[in-house]
Amino acid sequence: MSAVPAARPTASAEPPDRGPELDLLLVPPRARTGWRLVPARIAAMCAVELQKLRHDRTELYTRAVQPALWLLIFGETFTRLKAIPTGGIPYLDYLAPGIIAQSAMFIAIFYGIMIIWERDSGVLTKLLVTPTPRAALVTGKAFAAGVKAVLQAVVVVLIAAVLGVAMTWNPLRLLGVVAVVLLGSAFFSCLSMAIAGIVLTRDRLMGIGQAITMPLFFGSNALYPLDLMPGWLQAVSKVNPLSYQVDALRGLLIGTPSHLPLDFAVLAAATLAGIAAASALLGRLAR
Structure with missing residues (x-):
């Protein structure tokens, strides 16, 4: 009698079951397209920037010294002198939101030095040849600076609370x-x-940054009310985004009369204009 041949697997036989880990290796994740691409790129660039802070936290400690000195020395002294009328609000309370805005500005205003360093090290050229839109690249870096400023603001708020700011x-x-x-x-x-x-x-950027930080700070309402300024300085303050930031912070933190809808509108419009300008000029750095 002839031997019965072994059964062969049919074409309809199902492949062996694969685990989810093997599926991730064999099937690439679906690429983000359309409206989901830009937020993903912005979040990725922001995360990359914040990784630098994770590896070196000394920047947070050193940058906390200057606002602490403003509150401890300038704020306490002028609170005792009562030389600046603030509508019945203790001057230290009036000053604290201005110092929050000042410390945030000082973190952000020199952020261009980092992008020039990335140009010199070749990192910027590699970023510009990726599919990431330039606006997403700039926005990610901008909001990474914002997150650093929020951490700085927390430090200033804690110092102000210790000093008794209401x-x-x-x-x-x-x-x-x-x-x-x-x-x-x-x-x-x-x-x-x-x-x-x-x-x-x-x-050059360091020189320009140092030249504009003090005029931006003293040409705002961070230290004194607008009514005390001469007319030309009031005009400067009205086009200074820092004034709107300070006004919003005072209204939110200590409850002074403010113009929150206008403040948010001006800050949002200024940010969009800044992103557009920085995106348009970013290519010059890589030439």
């Missing part, structure tokens, strides 16, 4: 403070990156 702890108002700090820092970092695209060198 601030609100309403969660919704604190979320508004975070939004204001993010928008203000994003604008100033975009301004710095736009200047970097014009001057192209770190030394």
